Amino acid sequence: MAHVTGSASHREGAVAERGGGSPASSxxxxxxxxxxxxxxxxxNERFVQRPACFRVVRSTDEVVAAVQWAVDSGRPVSVRSGGHSLENSVGEHPDGVIIDMTGMNAIHFDPDRRAVVLESGATLGEVYRTLYLTWGVTVPGGWCHSVCVGGHIQGGGYGSLSRTHGSVVDHLYAVEVVVVDEAGRARAVLATRESGDPHHDLWWAHTGGGGGNFGVVTRYWLRSPGAEGDDPADLLPRPPASLTGASSCGRGRICRRSRSGG
Ligand SMILES: Cc1cc2nc3c(=O)[nH]c(=O)nc-3n(C[C@H](O)[C@H](O)[C@H](O)COP(=O)(O)OP(=O)(O)OC[C@H]3O[C@@H](n4cnc5c(N)ncnc54)[C@H](O)[C@@H]3O)c2cc1C
Structure with missing residues (x-):
């Protein structure tokens, strides 16, 4: 992400407002x-990620606290979900903080927003299995099961179903992002694709430009445009009855694979 550092005055204000600022046990x-x-x-083992500190987070509040702590400490902060960037986009900052999202991997349905919620640390494999086995739906994402949605979705996310269903971001209803304001205060913002949403631009900023630019994404809400009703089975694409592809067993066979990723 864009590296955020905090000035002394930001530090004092933020610590006073939050009544602390000490690092959590993560x-x-x-x-x-x-x-x-x-x-x-x-x-990519070519790059070395040895920051001053990792912060392993499990909730949005913990992400806010971790970002605030980095700002208050004047440390560069970056974020990692699946670690599948082949370039050095998470960055090598020996004096910095890497926020590790893998403890935030829940997948559930939000009836209020009529959308499926994916936390950033969920892998594509977990997402495909849960979406299909729970509601019989899927998203047109990539093939590598250990890629995390944290970096994947905001990069667009495409795969074998993309000719039929577009990219994953075509189904992105909302995104929750931890940002830092000009006063150096970290907070979580929800941005949706609703045209009247004051944070609509922030939603748009997460529809293909790639990770690490605007803040720490904690959660994505997915619902296909125009989807009606409140049954999750009707709110995202249904997968094809079967998929023909190269076997993942590495023996070069062509096989039919199960829709839940097996
Ligand atoms: C083997 C392999 C196969 C792939 N196949 C496909 C494919 O079929 N289709 C496709 O579309 N892509 C594919 N990709 C690319 C993959 O989608 C991207 O590299 C994606 O960014 C990886 O996300 P990550 O969270 O696993 O990686 P990370 O390395 O953790 O993150 C990648 C970038 O996103 C940022 N980031 C990560 N999490 C967050 C967050 N929560 N908030 C803000 N920024 C964040 C990081 O700082 C970094 O800049 C593949 C990559 C690999 C290595």
């Missing part, structure tokens, strides 16, 4: 056995 520093595991969680 902070992992060098020397902690978890640090080496977290440092290895990236697809």
């Amino acid at each position: 902070a992992v520093y060098p020397g902690d056995p978890r640090y080496e595991d977290l440092a290895l969680r990236r697809r």
